[in-house]
Amino acid sequence: MARILITSAIPYINGIKHLGNLIGSQLPADLYARYNRGRGNEVMFLCATDEHGTPAELAAAKAGKPVAEYCAEMHGVQSDIADRFGLSFDHFGRSSSPQNHKLTQHFAGKLAEAGLIREVSEKQVYSNADGRFLPDRYIEGTCPNCGYEKARGDQCENCTKQLDPTDLIDPRSAISGSTDLEVRETKHLYLCQSQLKDQLDAWIDSKADWPVLTTSIAKKWLHDGDGLQDRGITRDLDWGVPVKKGDEDWPGMEGKVFYVWFDAPIEYIACAGEWAEATSRSDADWERWWRTDKGAEDVKYVQFMGKDNVPFHTLSFPATILGSGEPWKMVDHLKSFNYLNYDGGQFSTSQGRGVFMDQALDILPADYWRWWLLSHAPENSDSEFTWENFQTSVNKDLADVLGNFVSRITKFCRSKFSEAVPDGAYGEAEKALIADLTTRVRAYEQHMEAMEVRKSAQELRAIWVAGNEYLQNTAPWTAFKTDPEKAAGQVRMGLNLIRFYAVLSAPFIPTASAKMLSAMNTLDTSWPDDVDAALNALPAGHEFTVPEVLFAKITDEQREDWQERFSGTRD
Numbered sequence: 001m002a003r004i005l006i007t008s009a010i011p012y013i014n015g016i017k018h019l020g021n022l023i024g025s026q027l028p029a030d031l032y033a034r035y036n037r038g039r040g041n042e043v044m045f046l047c048a049t050d051e052h053g054t055p056a057e058l059a060a061a062k063a064g065k066p067v068a069e070y071c072a073e074m075h076g077v078q079s080d081i082a083d084r085f086g087l088s089f090d091h092f093g094r095s096s097s098p099q100n101h102k103l104t105q106h107f108a109g110k111l112a113e114a115g116l117i118r119e120v121s122e123k124q125v126y127s128n129a130d131g132r133f134l135p136d137r138y139i140e141g142t143c144p145n146c147g148y149e150k151a152r153g154d155q156c157e158n159c160t161k162q163l164d165p166t167d168l169i170d171p172r173s174a175i176s177g178s179t180d181l182e183v184r185e186t187k188h189l190y191l192c193q194s195q196l197k198d199q200l201d202a203w204i205d206s207k208a209d210w211p212v213l214t215t216s217i218a219k220k221w222l223h224d225g226d227g228l229q230d231r232g233i234t235r236d237l238d239w240g241v242p243v244k245k246g247d248e249d250w251p252g253m254e255g256k257v258f259y260v261w262f263d264a265p266i267e268y269i270a271c272a273g274e275w276a277e278a279t280s281r282s283d284a285d286w287e288r289w290w291r292t293d294k295g296a297e298d299v300k301y302v303q304f305m306g307k308d309n310v311p312f313h314t315l316s317f318p319a320t321i322l323g324s325g326e327p328w329k330m331v332d333h334l335k336s337f338n339y340l341n342y343d344g345g346q347f348s349t350s351q352g353r354g355v356f357m358d359q360a361l362d363i364l365p366a367d368y369w370r371w372w373l374l375s376h377a378p379e380n381s382d383s384e385f386t387w388e389n390f391q392t393s394v395n396k397d398l399a400d401v402l403g404n405f406v407s408r409i410t411k412f413c414r415s416k417f418s419e420a421v422p423d424g425a426y427g428e429a430e431k432a433l434i435a436d437l438t439t440r441v442r443a444y445e446q447h448m449e450a451m452e453v454r455k456s457a458q459e460l461r462a463i464w465v466a467g468n469e470y471l472q473n474t475a476p477w478t479a480f481k482t483d484p485e486k487a488a489g490q491v492r493m494g495l496n497l498i499r500f501y502a503v504l505s506a507p508f509i510p511t512a513s514a515k516m517l518s519a520m521n522t523l524d525t526s527w528p529d530d531v532d533a534a535l536n537a538l539p540a541g542h543e544f545t546v547p548e549v550l551f552a553k554i555t556d557e558q559r560e561d562w563q564e565r566f567s568g569t570r571d
């Protein structure tokens with residue numbers, strides 16, 4: 001039994017995510033977790049909300065709530081939606097947890113001991129009215145280049161000129177609008193990533209099996225221009241992990257917090273500690289996943305994320321771990337995704353364009369979305385959601401191919417035999433089907449293990465189609481008239497195929513899979529290592545029930561209605 005540690009990029013706390021976010025990390029990670037559990041491997045699947053930083057503070061202010069309260073509430077909302085989408089995390093944690101505070105401070109202390117942290121004095125804009133330093137993009141003013149009145153401190157949106165906040169004419173706080181601003185000196189900690197460049201380079205070179213998309217992005221950041229830059233890891237904010245050196249205060253850093261990008265990936269580890277606490281386990285129970293000196297040598301660690309997150313996962317987070325000098329488990333395989341576009345444009349959170357996770361579940365059950373998103377995952381290039389394609393895919397793959405198969409064979413058995421598996425032998429046609437399915441299941445396993453999401457979906461669909469073709473060719477409804485025993489064997493095969501499909505399809509469509517198993521009145525979810533044995537699992541006389549329709553077809557009227565409803569401006 002293998003041990004697989006899986007993390008999905010952690011979603012930011014300020015709002016409900018859209019389907020493009022979902023397919024970019026959490027959903028394929030769930031597919032892989034469910035597949036590995038199905039194979040009998042030991043899996044630890046972790047995700048969390050990313051809660052620190054200025055955007056969380058501003059979203060809380062907009063909602064008129066203290067930031068801690070806002071984050072607790074939004075964590076609840078995201079956690080509930082994740083459940084309803086069938087995302088099977090072992091734990092869905094929070095980067096604001098006490099475990100992450102402690103571990104982030106611990107890493108900073110170790111990095112300081114190793115001489116990898118330096119202090120830098122910077123000049124930054126302070127707003128007297130807001131009582132805080134302002135990040136560059138929260139200062140607005142008139143662009144000195146084009147005269148645009150709403151230019152931001154980091155860039156003018158109108159003429160795209162890169163700016164310093166001090167370049168702006170009539171600068172003001174974007175938070176309060178106050179013009180009572182001054183430039184103050186402030187000290188920050190920098191992580192000396194440049195000193196770790198060779199170590200990171202060698203580590204990336206050791207990953208021969210990584211996709212080119214991943215290594216090329218990492219190498220570009222390592223070598224282009226002046227190479228890997230040192231990085232500020234603190235901010236002048238209230239909301240975040242207070243800057244400490246392990247358990248000790250950090251002189252000169254009072255009132256400051258770690259930068260959200262420093263503490264967020266550390267939450268992957270801290271989340272396992274939260275899991276141990278939530279399930280009344282010991283530290284040793286989570287450390288065996290994360291410490292190579294405490295049992296994690298044989299763990300395979302896989303990360304899932306969108307391509308924009310690759311630099312942080314191949315460089316910044318590994319720099320933190322390597323720099324600590326401690327034996328933490330590092331990522332073995334990193335699966336990154338391109339973007340999913342929406343109906344001729346992009347998903348847009350600010351414009352409410354596209355389908356958001358809660359809205360998706362309001363109109364259709366999770367399996368419909370899971371199947372479409374996974375079978376169209378943006379793996380080798382960006383992909384596009386269109387309502388026409390969604391309708392076609394759901395109606396053909398789920399309703400016609402899988403759903404119809406289940407309905408047809410169970411109803412036929414009930415009408416001609418009874419609601420129990422009939423007694424009949426397998427002949428040549430069944431042997432041929434078993435041989436074909438054996439080849440296909442082995443291919444399906446290979447694609448799943450390689451995290452080739454689209455290819456896995458294609459193979460699974462081909463496995464469903466093979467059962468349909470078998471039923472079409474053998475036609476038990478015709479055979480029944482002349483040779484009822486032969487028809488009984490064919491029906492026995494058909495009913496066993498339902499259980500077989502339920503097991504193989506569970507990573508993609510877990511709810512429908514559970515319904516199929518329940519209709520077949522079985523708890524046997526064992527993986528078909530031996531396809532012949534798997535297709536004999538339900539013996540003659542085994543009782544079942546005819547399930548309700550598994551997948552309803554999407555009508556043209558529904559499609560047009562939804563297309564209109566999600567074209568922009570979310571209420």
Ligand SMILES: [Zn+2]
Binds near residue numbers: 143147
């Ligand atoms: Zn401008």
